[in-house]
Amino acid sequence: MSEPTAVEQYETLLAELQAVVERLERGELSLADALRLYERGAELAAACQQLLDAAELRVRQLDSA
Amino acid sequence: MRAFSVSDLNSALRAHLEGDGLFFDLWLLAEVVEFRRYPSGHCYFTLKDEQASIRAVLWRSAADRLAKLPANGEAVLAHGRVGFYEARGEVQFVVDQIVPAGEGLLNAQLEQLRARLEAEGLFDERRKRPLPPLPRRIGIVTSLQAAALQDMLTIFRRRYPLAEIVLSPCLVQGELAPASIVAALRRIYAEPVDLVIVARGGGASEDLAAFNDEQVVRTVAASPVPMITGVGHETDTTLVDAVADVRAPTPSAAAELATPEMVALRQRVAEWRERAANAMLVYLDEQRRTIAQQTSTLQRNHPRRRFDAARQTVDELSRRAERAFERWLTLEQTRLQGMQARLHTLSPQATLARGYAIAQRADGQVVTDPAQVQAGESLHLTLRAGTLLVAVEDLHE
Numbered sequence: 001m002s003e004p005t006a007v008e009q010y011e012t013l014l015a016e017l018q019a020v021v022e023r024l025e026r027g028e029l030s031l032a033d034a035l036r037l038y039e040r041g042a043e044l045a046a047a048c049q050q051l052l053d054a055a056e057l058r059v060r061q062l063d064s065a
Numbered sequence: 066m067r068a069f070s071v072s073d074l075n076s077a078l079r080a081h082l083e084g085d086g087l088f089f090d091l092w093l094l095a096e097v098v099e100f101r102r103y104p105s106g107h108c109y110f111t112l113k114d115e116q117a118s119i120r121a122v123l124w125r126s127a128a129d130r131l132a133k134l135p136a137n138g139e140a141v142l143a144h145g146r147v148g149f150y151e152a153r154g155e156v157q158f159v160v161d162q163i164v165p166a167g168e169g170l171l172n173a174q175l176e177q178l179r180a181r182l183e184a185e186g187l188f189d190e191r192r193k194r195p196l197p198p199l200p201r202r203i204g205i206v207t208s209l210q211a212a213a214l215q216d217m218l219t220i221f222r223r224r225y226p227l228a229e230i231v232l233s234p235c236l237v238q239g240e241l242a243p244a245s246i247v248a249a250l251r252r253i254y255a256e257p258v259d260l261v262i263v264a265r266g267g268g269a270s271e272d273l274a275a276f277n278d279e280q281v282v283r284t285v286a287a288s289p290v291p292m293i294t295g296v297g298h299e300t301d302t303t304l305v306d307a308v309a310d311v312r313a314p315t316p317s318a319a320a321e322l323a324t325p326e327m328v329a330l331r332q333r334v335a336e337w338r339e340r341a342a343n344a345m346l347v348y349l350d351e352q353r354r355t356i357a358q359q360t361s362t363l364q365r366n367h368p369r370r371r372f373d374a375a376r377q378t379v380d381e382l383s384r385r386a387e388r389a390f391e392r393w394l395t396l397e398q399t400r401l402q403g404m405q406a407r408l409h410t411l412s413p414q415a416t417l418a419r420g421y422a423i424a425q426r427a428d429g430q431v432v433t434d435p436a437q438v439q440a441g442e443s444l445h446l447t448l449r450a451g452t453l454l455v456a457v458e459d460l461h462e
Contacts, residue, residue, distance in 0.1 A: 006227035007201040010330065017337045024344035027351065034348050041341035048334040052327055055226040059218065062233045062252050064245075 006055045010048060017044040072151070079149035082156070088147035093119075093158060094166055095143060097135045108134065112143060112158060121158040122148070131163060140166035175277055179304060182279075187286045187308045194291045194310045196323065197259045199330075202229045203323055204258035204290075206249045208237040213266030213295070213316035220317055225324035231256050237265045242275035250284045260323055261288055263305060264295040264316035276303035285309060295319030417449040435460045 004012070020041040024034065069077075082088060095112035102108045106125030111118050121143065128134065135141050144162035149155070182188065203221070207214050214232075221228055233256075235249035236242045246263070253261055263285060265276065275281060276296045285292055286308035294309040295316040306312040313319035364370065413423060424432040425445045432438055438457050446453040 005201045005229045007199050010227060011199065014334065014337065017334070017341070021337055021341045021344055024341060024348060027348060029348065031352060034345065038341060038345045041338065045334050045338035045341070049331065052227070052331055052334070057218065057222045057226040058229040060229065060231050062231065062249075062256070064234045064249065064252075 005058075006051060010051050013044050013048045013051065017041055017048065020044065071154070075149070075151040075154050078154075079151050082147055082149045091144070091146060091158075093143045093145075095141060097139050097141055098137055100135060100137050102128070102134070110135070112141070119158050120155060121145075121160050123160045123163065127161045133165075135163050135165075142166045175304070178277070178279055178282075179307070182282065182286075182304065182308070187282075192286075192308075192310075196291050196293070196311060198325060200228060200258075200260040200323060202231055202256065202258040202260075204231045204233060204253035204256060204261040205264060206233045206235055206246065206253055206261065207264040207316070209234045211237065211264070211266050211316075213264050216266070216317045217262070217264060217295075217320040220320040221324060224321065224326050226327075227330075228324065231258050237275060238272045239275075243278035243281050246275055246278075246281045247284045250281075250288070254289055258290060260291050260293065262293045262295060262316075262319045262323055263309070264319055265297060266316050273297050273303050276305045281305060282308055293319045293323055413447075414449070417447065420449075422453075423447040 020037050023029075024037050024041065029037065093112055095114055098111045098113055098118075100108065100110035106128060108123040108125075108128050110121050110123070112121045113119075123131075135143075141163050142165075143158065143160045145158055145160040148157050148159040150157055186192070205214070205217065207217075209232075218230065221230060231253060233249040233253040236245040250261070250263070263276075265273070273296060276294075282304040285294070285305045288310075291310045293311045293313055294303075294306045295313040295318055296303050296305060297315075302312075311319075311322055313322050413421075417423070423446070425447065426432060426438065427443060427445070430437065432444060438444065438460070440457050440460055442457050444455055444457060446455055
């Protein structure tokens with residue numbers, strides 16, 4: 001299949017964000033790891049928002065022959 | 066042989082035809098041709114089918130009661146009786162009611178089809194599938210000419226531009242529409258879409274027959290993915306609506322039902338971001354507490370702390386020692402006083418007071434035996450109140 005759609009990208013980013021948050025919530029991390037995770041979460045959230053901002057509807061027309 | 070006049074014949078024919086109950090109260094299914102309304106208000110036309118035709122008349126009184134006059138080429142259901150026009154010797158159908166045949170006939174066929182599909186369970190609520198919350202690719206089956214398509218694309222751009230639209234064009238009206246819709250549906254089913262919308266906008270008077278076509282309905286029912294129909298306007302319900310997973314009143318409504326709002330997606334991201342921030346705060350708080358605990362443990366174990374503790378012990382011990390010493394001292398003093406008292410009773414002074422004397426040689430030795438001294442030697446006698454120097458005259462043993 002072709003490149004992932006914006007929805008798939010959004011879902012992928014959101015799923016990773018959720019995993020990061022859940023890891024953070026579980027705790028038992030070194031400070032460095034916690035900070036790294038938090039920064040990753042912020043990046044993912046920003047990427048999600050950016051994806052939503054930049055999304056443009058794609059329309060593909062099938063041949064009716 | 067008697068010769069009839071034409072008038073007699075026609076009169077007799079008329080009596081025969083019109084008197085016969087057989088040709089009263091008839092419905093004719095026919096096509097209208099050569100329709101003409103005269104200034105008198107009466108309408109004359111021909112009703113025909115493939116093999117035969119009959120002249121027809123619609124008197125003004127009946128014509129005025131019709132919502133709509135029939136048009137040439139229209140299939141109609143005409144109600145009336147057979148009449149005979151004596152002046153011309155013509156049989157004619159005298160119409161008192163006329164409706165487009167499409168409606169009555171198609172309605173009957175439609176009801177049969179509906180009943181059949183229902184019996185097969187195609188309308189069953191349990192067949193209805195939920196719509197995907199975040200559709201990736203949305204298939205649309207509709208006419209490229211329809212304003213409905215532009216309406217839907219506008220809604221997708223506004224609400225959910227993340228989606229990819231796969232458009233499968235088809236005819237939506239006319240004889241070729243059913244086959245065209247079926248083909249368009251099959252093409253879209255071959256695509257990786259996770260939702261299909263079959264849409265058809267348009268005015269109320271437009272023909273929705275294609276969406277009641279059995280093949281179309283069955284193909285919609287066989288959709289491998291959830292299907293939304295948005296056919297016609299709110300008041301129109303077609304059979305495809307009945308077999309679809311979700312029936313939307315209009316194409317625009319179908320587009321809205323198919324998509325979540327971007328606002329909701331943004332909110333979801335914001336919620337998770339907030340959760341991350343909260344988790345971080347909780348984490349930092351825990352760290353702070355842990356550090357505080359460790360600091361206090363450290364302080365407890367600091368060398369100066371231990372020295373302090375030792376000093377405190379020493380202080381405590383010395384205080385206790387001091388107290389013990391004082392108690393001991395008091396005790397000793399008491400004992401000393403007792404001893405002094407006893408000593409006093411034992412002292413020679415008391416004995417001397419009773420008249421005894423202590424004899425001592427010049428060297429201080431106390432004399433308790435005459436052998437200790439020589440005759441003529443001087444002795445000191447200690448009495449209660451003083452001392453005597455005496456000389457030894459004789460020794461008695």
